Amino acid sequence: MVVLALIALAVAAAAPLIAAALPKLSGGHVQVPEWVSATVALPALGVAALAASRTTPVTGFALGATLVLCVLASATAGAPVVLATFKVARRQPDGSPAPNAGPLRGGRVIGVLERIAVAVSILAGWPEGIAIVLAVKGLARYPELREPHASEQFIIGTFASVLWAIAVCGTGKALIT
Template sequence: MTTVALVALGVAALAPLALAAPRSPHWVSQWATPSVVLAALATAAIAGSTTTPVTGFALGATLVLCAAAATTGGAPLVLAAFRIARRQSDAGTDPRPDAGPLRGGRVIGLLERAAVAAAILAGWPEGIAVVLAVKSLARYPELREPHASEQFIIGTFTSVLWAIAVCGVGRALIT
């Protein structure tokens, strides 16, 4: 079952890269990618719950795959969360997922999820507070623009929750 969990983590890490190709249909990047990523994490969690703690190569693979899945897998989920929030609040807003007052969010999100994953996998959950504090201070001047605080909170919470969920699966495999 360890192999199944590791393969599922690999799928969660690679699906956003493979399914977000420029030639893929629009619905694939919008809804299929987040669905595949969530299903892969659920599979890894179920398979990982029935295994013994990993050692050796499997330990290293678990750490690498958790960091990769936490970093890349959160992007489609953040975009889906933005689409859901946009449908519920402002029906007439710009339909593009990256439209909004906060620029550079994709790169910042990747770095944020990588830092959260590193903190959790290193056994230092306090690092999440450091990451969020640094991000909040850096974005503070931009948060006064219309819809900026909403975009900031939705993106940050989705990213952090995804990274925590992935690393929780990884910690279950390790311990």
């Protein structure tokens, strides 16, 4: 079961990387929609969680692989999950036009760094680190949050990003303990 959990975590981590590399490798002939990575990563994380719940605590190489894969899966697969969450949140039931991509720029890089910091905090057994990451992010983005739709984009993106990192690291913690 440990091997299955590690393979599933690796699939969750690799899905966005493969989806991003396919257009470059195929010369632009193969385009992968953003939601495909999230559709692969979510069930892979579920499989990893189920397998992790049926194992004994890992040691040695498996422990190191678990830690590395958790941080990688948090960092890489979080972006497609956040983008899918944005797509769901932007649906307009009244037929009004959807807002543009949003006023906040640099969110992808900030999101990756945020998920890495959250994952490392959880795996290190220091949950207070999550509060520090969110406080720093909030203070850094504060001047931009007055623009239309900025606070909504900030809250939705942050919650989706952090929840993904927590879910991945919860699976990792199930393998470790």
